[in-house]
Amino acid sequence: MLIKQVILGLLSAGSLTGYDLKKRFSNSLMLPWSGNSNQIYKALLELHEQGLVTLEEQQQANKPPRKLYSLTPKGHQALRDWLQSTPELPQFQSPLLLQLLWADQVERSASRDVLDKYEAELSEHVAMLREYVRRQAPSTSAVGEHSIAVSAMQHWITLYEFHLDWVRRLRDVLSLPKEDE
Amino acid sequence: MLIKQVILGLLSAGSLTGYDLKKRFSNSLMLPWSGNSNQIYKALLELHEQGLVTLEEQQQANKPPRKLYSLTPKGHQALRDWLQSTPELPQFQSPLLLQLLWADQVERSASRDVLDKYEAELSEHVAMLREYVRRQAPSTSAVGEHSIAVSAMQHWITLYEFHLDWVRRLRDVLSLPKEDE
DNA sequence: CTCAGCATGTAATTCGTTACATGATTCA
DNA sequence: TGAATCATGTAACGAATTACATGCTGAG
Numbered sequence: 001m002l003i004k005q006v007i008l009g010l011l012s013a014g015s016l017t018g019y020d021l022k023k024r025f026s027n028s029l030m031l032p033w034s035g036n037s038n039q040i041y042k043a044l045l046e047l048h049e050q051g052l053v054t055l056e057e058q059q060q061a062n063k064p065p066r067k068l069y070s071l072t073p074k075g076h077q078a079l080r081d082w083l084q085s086t087p088e089l090p091q092f093q094s095p096l097l098l099q100l101l102w103a104d105q106v107e108r109s110a111s112r113d114v115l116d117k118y119e120a121e122l123s124e125h126v127a128m129l130r131e132y133v134r135r136q137a138p139s140t141s142a143v144g145e146h147s148i149a150v151s152a153m154q155h156w157i158t159l160y161e162f163h164l165d166w167v168r169r170l171r172d173v174l175s176l177p178k179e180d181e
Numbered sequence: 182m183l184i185k186q187v188i189l190g191l192l193s194a195g196s197l198t199g200y201d202l203k204k205r206f207s208n209s210l211m212l213p214w215s216g217n218s219n220q221i222y223k224a225l226l227e228l229h230e231q232g233l234v235t236l237e238e239q240q241q242a243n244k245p246p247r248k249l250y251s252l253t254p255k256g257h258q259a260l261r262d263w264l265q266s267t268p269e270l271p272q273f274q275s276p277l278l279l280q281l282l283w284a285d286q287v288e289r290s291a292s293r294d295v296l297d298k299y300e301a302e303l304s305e306h307v308a309m310l311r312e313y314v315r316r317q318a319p320s321t322s323a324v325g326e327h328s329i330a331v332s333a334m335q336h337w338i339t340l341y342e343f344h345l346d347w348v349r350r351l352r353d354v355l356s357l358p359k360e361d362e
Numbered sequence: 363c364t365c366a367g368c369a370t371g372t373a374a375t376t377c378g379t380t381a382c383a384t385g386a387t388t389c390a
Numbered sequence: 391t392g393a394a395t396c397a398t399g400t401a402a403c404g405a406a407t408t409a410c411a412t413g414c415t416g417a418g
């Protein structure tokens with residue numbers, strides 16, 4: 001469960017509540033979790049049992065008590081251990097690529113239509129990503145801003161841009177009057 | 182459940198048993214499923230209930246009966262419907278990129294070591310992928326060999342190669358005597 | 363007065379994995 | 391004799407999602 005490690009990472013920059021974490025997850029485009037409370041509160045419970053985080057319960061009149069979580073030294077060490085472990089290989093999942101494996105089952109024009117719509121959605125998404133890093137680049141608030149981290153984010157976006165380029169090229173090819181086959 | 186659609190795709194080239202499908206999934210590097218029987222036999226049951234596939238039970242002495250599944254016209258139509266639907270956006274999941282977001286928590290040398298090992302594993306994987314398409318390119322057996330499908334597979338590999346390039350560059354940068362910071 | 367936000371959680375469901383169960387055959 | 395392949399499945403578990411439940415506050 002990588003989400004626990006990521007929570008440790010987020011807490012390394014300062015104490016947060018479950019609710020804060022939830023927002024971080026749903027706002028961040030890099031973190032591949034939806035920010036659903038089930039997982040987060042469960043993970044926090046387990047991290048607490050393992051002694052990797054402490055919680056400070058802040059009673060406030062007529063409100064549910066805020067539970068502010070902080071890293072323990074043990075938690076900080078667990079984070080560093082993770083950061084020094086060899087990560088799994090990346091997974092590039094693309095429903096589009098799957099679909100194209102059987103593209104010969106439909107008309108070329110149908111495939112072109114699919115690519116048209118896909119390209120539109122994708123380019124919007126990429127624009128969002130670019131905007132996201134642009135806004136975040138100067139500030140240090142959300143996630144680390146070490147030069148390696150910046151490079152990682154840039155690379156991640158570039159992967160999307162690269163994919164978009166390929167979609168555009170393929171779409172253009174399909175729009176030409178066909179000479180082959 | 183995209184796996185059902187993919188099963189329809191695989192069956193479109195010819196009838197297969199659950200066991201055949203299982204092998205296709207575990208052998209194929211493009212299909213993001215492990216090929217576990219649980220999912221496959223369950224999916225086949227459901228496809229049968231939906232009338233998208235038929236099964237021909239072949240009794241054989243002292244063996245479990247082979248169940249050969251084939252597409253119905255309805256199943257073929259369901260496949261074409263899927264192929265013409267707009268796919269979800271791709272997901273690039275990389276544990277490495279996540280780790281690098283907090284790279285400032287550890288020594289640069291530690292990050293370099295991580296990248297060293299990662300690069301080794303990744304380059305081996307990429308070599309495997311290249312070999313995989315090379316072996317598969319001339320034959321038509323496994324998955325469609327339409328020019329679009331070929332381009333899709335090529336692109337998929339190129340994504341990995343692109344990622345590998347980036348890892349190498351970053352690793353080299355980290356191996357230099359540091360002047361900044 | 364309603365809706366968004368704060369803040370905690372639970373429940374139901376889906377999707378996916380590994381491991382297990384059974385039993386024959388073939389090849390080293 | 392023992393491992394791999396054929397061929398069907400079940401069980402246990404883990405990871406992730408959406409929807410639900412509760413209740414207060416502040417802004418429009």
